[in-house]
Amino acid sequence: MACAEIDLGEVPGFWKRRHLLTLEELTAEEITLILDKASIFRQAITEGQRKFSLLAGKTCVNLFFENSTRTRNSFALAARRLGADMLDFSASTSSLSKGETLIDTAKNIEAMGVDAMIVRHSTPGTPKLLADNLNCSVINAGDGPHEHPTQGLLDILTMRQRFGRIEGLTVALVGDIAHSRTARSNIWGLKKLGAHVIVCGPSTLVSVRWRELGVETSYSLDDILPRVDVLNLLRIQFERQSRRPFPSVREYALLYAMDNRRLARTKPHILILAPGPINRGVEVTPDVADGPQSAILDQVTNGVAVRMAVLWLLLGNR
Amino acid sequence: MDRILIRNGRVIDPSQAIDRVTNLLLAEGRIAAYDVPPEAAAEVVVDASGKIVAPGLIDMHVHLREPGFEEDETIASGTAAALAGGFTSVACMPNTDPPVDTQAAVEFIHGQAQRADNCNVYAIACVSKNREGKELAEIGQLVKAGAVAFSDDGAPIGDTELMRRAFEYCLMFDKPLLNHAEIRELTQSGVMHEGLISMILGLPGIPAAAEDVMVSRDIALAEATGGRLHICHVSTSNSVDALRRAKSRGVRVTAEATPHHFTLTDECLRSFDSNFKINPPLRGQEHVDALITGLADGTIDVIASDHAPHAKEKKMRELDQAPFGCVGLETTLGLVIRRLIEPGHLDWPAALAKMTINPARILGIPKGTLKIGADADVTIIDPAARWKVDPAQFRSKSCNTPFAGMELTGRAEMVIVGGRIKYRRS
Numbered sequence: 001m002a003c004a005e006i007d008l009g010e011v012p013g014f015w016k017r018r019h020l021l022t023l024e025e026l027t028a029e030e031i032t033l034i035l036d037k038a039s040i041f042r043q044a045i046t047e048g049q050r051k052f053s054l055l056a057g058k059t060c061v062n063l064f065f066e067n068s069t070r071t072r073n074s075f076a077l078a079a080r081r082l083g084a085d086m087l088d089f090s091a092s093t094s095s096l097s098k099g100e101t102l103i104d105t106a107k108n109i110e111a112m113g114v115d116a117m118i119v120r121h122s123t124p125g126t127p128k129l130l131a132d133n134l135n136c137s138v139i140n141a142g143d144g145p146h147e148h149p150t151q152g153l154l155d156i157l158t159m160r161q162r163f164g165r166i167e168g169l170t171v172a173l174v175g176d177i178a179h180s181r182t183a184r185s186n187i188w189g190l191k192k193l194g195a196h197v198i199v200c201g202p203s204t205l206v207s208v209r210w211r212e213l214g215v216e217t218s219y220s221l222d223d224i225l226p227r228v229d230v231l232n233l234l235r236i237q238f239e240r241q242s243r244r245p246f247p248s249v250r251e252y253a254l255l256y257a258m259d260n261r262r263l264a265r266t267k268p269h270i271l272i273l274a275p276g277p278i279n280r281g282v283e284v285t286p287d288v289a290d291g292p293q294s295a296i297l298d299q300v301t302n303g304v305a306v307r308m309a310v311l312w313l314l315l316g317n318r
Numbered sequence: 319m320d321r322i323l324i325r326n327g328r329v330i331d332p333s334q335a336i337d338r339v340t341n342l343l344l345a346e347g348r349i350a351a352y353d354v355p356p357e358a359a360a361e362v363v364v365d366a367s368g369k370i371v372a373p374g375l376i377d378m379h380v381h382l383r384e385p386g387f388e389e390d391e392t393i394a395s396g397t398a399a400a401l402a403g404g405f406t407s408v409a410c411m412p413n414t415d416p417p418v419d420t421q422a423a424v425e426f427i428h429g430q431a432q433r434a435d436n437c438n439v440y441a442i443a444c445v446s447k448n449r450e451g452k453e454l455a456e457i458g459q460l461v462k463a464g465a466v467a468f469s470d471d472g473a474p475i476g477d478t479e480l481m482r483r484a485f486e487y488c489l490m491f492d493k494p495l496l497n498h499a500e501i502r503e504l505t506q507s508g509v510m511h512e513g514l515i516s517m518i519l520g521l522p523g524i525p526a527a528a529e530d531v532m533v534s535r536d537i538a539l540a541e542a543t544g545g546r547l548h549i550c551h552v553s554t555s556n557s558v559d560a561l562r563r564a565k566s567r568g569v570r571v572t573a574e575a576t577p578h579h580f581t582l583t584d585e586c587l588r589s590f591d592s593n594f595k596i597n598p599p600l601r602g603q604e605h606v607d608a609l610i611t612g613l614a615d616g617t618i619d620v621i622a623s624d625h626a627p628h629a630k631e632k633k634m635r636e637l638d639q640a641p642f643g644c645v646g647l648e649t650t651l652g653l654v655i656r657r658l659i660e661p662g663h664l665d666w667p668a669a670l671a672k673m674t675i676n677p678a679r680i681l682g683i684p685k686g687t688l689k690i691g692a693d694a695d696v697t698i699i700d701p702a703a704r705w706k707v708d709p710a711q712f713r714s715k716s717c718n719t720p721f722a723g724m725e726l727t728g729r730a731e732m733v734i735v736g737g738r739i740k741y742r743r744s
Contacts, residue, residue, distance in 0.1 A: 101635065129637075
């Protein structure tokens with residue numbers, strides 16, 4: 001298939017990033033720039049243009065130390081659509097099981113001639129550790145409960161497509177805030193773009209310290225429902241909890257599951273997001289997840305567009 | 319042995335409340351005379367004008383890693399680092415492999431220290447057999463071998479009944495228990511202080527309460543048994559409060575603080591640099607302030623480094639896999655001057671007391687004093703030297719310092735151990 005042409009416009013001089021590690025460190029202008037470029041890619045995808053040569057000759061590698069379906073494939077697809085070569089590194093079959101350190105493994109992969117390393121790891125800060133020790137670009141694809149910047153960006157892009165703006169929106173993040181990297185990336189991105197953010201969930205998973213960052217905290221989904229524009233339903237991260245922070249899944253679902261009864265009390269234009277994978281029946285009931293207010297599949301499409309924009313801005317624009 | 323005349327230095331000895339410029343004579347390995355004439359006969363004459371002449375500094379909390387972890391430090395390299403930091407005596411913790419829970423292990427440490435021939439080394443032995451926290455080690459035999467105190471440092475003594483029994487048993491020997499105060503159930507996989515920063519970084523936290531609860535427990539047990547308690551590396555404001563109240567009731571409790579805890583905060587972890595991964599963790603500013611207040615009002619008796627060397631390959635890991643701890647022997651004095659003396663929190667005699675006579679009294683060792691007849695352990699300090707921390711210059715085998723690049727004031731110029739000049743800054 002022939003490569004399509006695309007007009008991505010100018011890249012302003014302020015964009016100097018080599019890595020994408022967090023949304024905390026990005027400015028509102030930088031976030032908006034990524035979203036703008038992602039919108040162009042999203043439009044092209046929708047129009048059936050799927051293959052570009054913008055990163056021809058570049059090599060990206062997925063270095064995933066935690067399970068992932070969506071993010072891993074989304075990055076791989078984004079890189080290939082831009083014409084880059086894509087290497088997929090699986091931690092279980094690597095030398096790590098032979099005792100090689102992470103930095104050694106990463107340096108060896110980099111020595112094969114890699115331009116960007118896309119890293120997922122269970123330990124916060126690991127992408128930064130690699131960025132500090134490697135010469136290639138490093139993209140954080142999720143570091144424990146710390147950040148997942150492209151997830152935050154695709155959530156925000158989905159909101160912006162629906163409402164045309166982020167400023168002034170009230171966005172509630174519901175669920176396991178304590179263990180959620182998606183929550184942190186959403187909070188930083190949304191706050192920088194002027195949204196009002198509420199974190200909502202059981203008190204064992206919602207720290208009141210979020211207030212120190214200008215975030216509203218709530219333990220009652222029913223209280224906040226009537227005034228939110230966006231609900232982002234976060235998965236309960238059972239695998240990160242040493243002891244379950246609430247008495248039972250049943251009790252959690254009774255307090256926080258988004259079902260039709262709760263949906264009836266929301267604003268008519270409510271937008272429902274879930275970063276997935278979702279525990280159906282725990283965070284959200286199937287009828288709501290598959291209903292007209294849900295943009296869960298839209299998020300997935302936007303994920304590819306956001307990752308194309310990020311890869312292009314980090315690799316193609318120099 | 320050569321006579322050494324130290325001329326014209328400001329001699330500060332908190333054990334005798336001395337602080338004046340004088341000429342001090344060392345002879346036959348002992349402190350011989352004050353106020354000797356400047357032309358008195360001596361084989362070695364040291365001009366200490368503008369310098370401080372202090373009793374040899376004591377660090378009562380170091381990890382020398384030998385036996386078992388010689389890739390991190392040896393007794394030879396650790397004591398060389400001690401000399402460069404101005405210390406003439408160190409007390410080393412028993413969390414080696416095997417741990418120091420037998421007479422033979424204590425004697426091995428003494429033997430290695432003798433062969434290294436750097437500074438004095440005192441052994442702290444395990445409270446529990448194999449450092450497992452289950453049953454008491456043979457404390458009587460360990461005392462006989464020369465152990466000066468007991469600790470399972472690195473781990474707390476979690477079993478409250480064992481702690482009580484240890485207090486009671488140590489009464490016979492008048493030895494202190496040095497507890498690493500931490501409720502393990504509350505710390506689990508934590509890597510840093512639990513607070514706003516840990517929340518932002520998504521790193522598992524170590525709450526201040528994990529220390530507060532244990533300090534309160536230990537104080538209650540010391541009070542109930544009459545035992546001697548020394549709290550290692552105090553890091554929280556509530557610990558300082560609890561210690562202050564306990565002391566006012568006459569409980570036999572003492573405490574130490576480290577330079578990293580009175581200097582750095584959890585903000586440092588934003589770098590994700592594992593050199594800031596320390597246990598107890600670097601806390602918030604309110605805790606740092608409380609430690610400084612506690613040091614100033616005497617609640618905290620001792621400044622100790624908790625020198626915890628780790629080889630580079632161990633620290634260059636994901637943050638959750640890197641071990642806890644930082645080196646400190648070669649930066650402690652500079653940080654005490656920079657952070658405590660220069661801003662006026664402590665004067666020189668008060669600061670030096672926490673590094674000389676106070677730890678000597680807690681450990682029951684005849685050190686930390688310039689009394690006539692005492693061992694001639696002397697540290698000569700240039701209080702004005704400005705220098706920058708450069709890990710490449712360390713004598714320690716490891717360079718895991720959180721202070722790399724920091725500008726410090728003051729350092730040891732000469733260190734004399736038992737009347738012999740063991741270190742001279744070149």
